[in-house]
Amino acid sequence: MAHPGQPMPTLDSPEMLLLRSECATDDAPWLPSDVWLPQAKRGAWGGGAGTGAAIEPVFNAGRLPFCCVVCKRGGLTGTKLIQCGRCKVARYCCKAHARAHWPAHKHCCAALAGLAKPAAEADWRASLVAARLALRRLPEGDDALQSWLHQPRCAVCGDAASPLKRCQRCHGAAFCDRHRDAAHERASCDAAMLEIACFGMISDMGAPLTIASRSPARAPLPGGWKAYFDMKIWDFEVPAYILSMGPPAAMLTEGLSLPLLVVRFLERRDVPASLVVHVVGAAAPELVGLHRLREIFAWLPRVDELRVQFVGPDLARDRAEARAPDERDGGSVKPVFFSETRAYYHDARRRLRTPTIVLAQHGGLHDPLFAAAWAPTLDLLLDEGAPCVFTGYNEAEGAADAAVLRERGAKFVADAHLNPFRGLRPYSEVAGCAAEFYHVNAYACCVEGRAQ
Ligand SMILES: [Zn+2]
Numbered sequence: 001m002a003h004p005g006q007p008m009p010t011l012d013s014p015e016m017l018l019l020r021s022e023c024a025t026d027d028a029p030w031l032p033s034d035v036w037l038p039q040a041k042r043g044a045w046g047g048g049a050g051t052g053a054a055i056e057p058v059f060n061a062g063r064l065p066f067c068c069v070v071c072k073r074g075g076l077t078g079t080k081l082i083q084c085g086r087c088k089v090a091r092y093c094c095k096a097h098a099r100a101h102w103p104a105h106k107h108c109c110a111a112l113a114g115l116a117k118p119a120a121e122a123d124w125r126a127s128l129v130a131a132r133l134a135l136r137r138l139p140e141g142d143d144a145l146q147s148w149l150h151q152p153r154c155a156v157c158g159d160a161a162s163p164l165k166r167c168q169r170c171h172g173a174a175f176c177d178r179h180r181d182a183a184h185e186r187a188s189c190d191a192a193m194l195e196i197a198c199f200g201m202i203s204d205m206g207a208p209l210t211i212a213s214r215s216p217a218r219a220p221l222p223g224g225w226k227a228y229f230d231m232k233i234w235d236f237e238v239p240a241y242i243l244s245m246g247p248p249a250a251m252l253t254e255g256l257s258l259p260l261l262v263v264r265f266l267e268r269r270d271v272p273a274s275l276v277v278h279v280v281g282a283a284a285p286e287l288v289g290l291h292r293l294r295e296i297f298a299w300l301p302r303v304d305e306l307r308v309q310f311v312g313p314d315l316a317r318d319r320a321e322a323r324a325p326d327e328r329d330g331g332s333v334k335p336v337f338f339s340e341t342r343a344y345y346h347d348a349r350r351r352l353r354t355p356t357i358v359l360a361q362h363g364g365l366h367d368p369l370f371a372a373a374w375a376p377t378l379d380l381l382l383d384e385g386a387p388c389v390f391t392g393y394n395e396a397e398g399a400a401d402a403a404v405l406r407e408r409g410a411k412f413v414a415d416a417h418l419n420p421f422r423g424l425r426p427y428s429e430v431a432g433c434a435a436e437f438y439h440v441n442a443y444a445c446c447v448e449g450r451a452q
């Protein structure tokens, strides 16, 4: 469809309109990779080597097996990778990025080199224990373990020891000799491409697309992303051809997922003019692109000001309430205030305002690691009785968290269900060898007070 030298088609060009009507689904607005990939390769983002900034603050260094540790470029956009000669785990797009990573990598390179590569899935757990023990003592242990966890492995048997052949389409999955003809599902191949391209895009553009739509829209929200974008696609301050590609669309859905969860569970209620949202168990990534929260104004026109209070022990700092930079919403400027409280919610609650709605994204209520810390917070939330939305990365997590809430006596407004406004940017599951992916806010449930 697009050829080198031709101008990029815009969203309202006839071929794009046809593509949108034929290919956009709730799971993938404009995903067809054969269309956006040639465009991406020709654009700045994801192309070439060594030109992008390092992706530092939010993401794990080692996450993607066939990408540069520093800038996340990989074979998908034609970047040839060199591997660290000593450990053969770290990969780079160029010598400059290898040098840039060395101050961090030098603490763990020798240890990584000394670890046996698991030869099969059965080996994996035993190797993981050994890797944890060996890497834990290092100052950069966490980073090193991520690199080890995400080293290239056969997508079928988990073999990391023998030579691997990469899928030449996505460059995300690889196969050992015995499985070189294994079926590689088209959906997971697409997801791997999208994941890698999104990381490349962050590298070039510095931040994901986290923007709100401009014009007001009356509730009810449509049933999913396809209908949402049919209604609002011309409504973002981004060149149309950018939004016509899979990666920007996926990043946009991820950014809008949080505000649209708020809208979903408040649109049928009498909302106050000053809306207070508590984000419980918050971490740094949730603070990215605060202006995306203005999306709430577009759907709940009665709301004049928004106060979002982020609370969680994993936040980097305490921050008193401040006003986020203003942007126009169809002529008027409505203020967004936000604060950060680095503490457990049950310890911090008395310092916060009374919430209209509470959100806990990927809290892992069911995880034995976090259960004890969640118990007093859940009791407090159920006693106070504000609507509380809990999300998980996949169906199993959604169901397990709902079970915890039921056990604690919660009254359900909505049981765990596939969230129609989940983020569509995929993240590969470590255990799944790039065959499984999870998504931000994939499953959600809503409770309000205690069942009688
Ligand atoms: Zn690089």
Ligand SMILES: [Zn+2]
Residues within 6 Å of the ligand: 084, 085, 086, 087, 088, 089, 090, 105, 109, 110, 112
């Ligand atoms: Zn190394």
Ligand SMILES: [Zn+2]
Residues within 6 Å of the ligand: 154, 155, 156, 157, 158, 159, 175, 176, 177, 178, 179
């Ligand atoms: Zn294999």
Ligand SMILES: [Zn+2]
Residues within 6 Å of the ligand: 167, 168, 169, 170, 171, 172, 173, 184, 188, 189, 190, 192
């Ligand atoms: Zn593939």
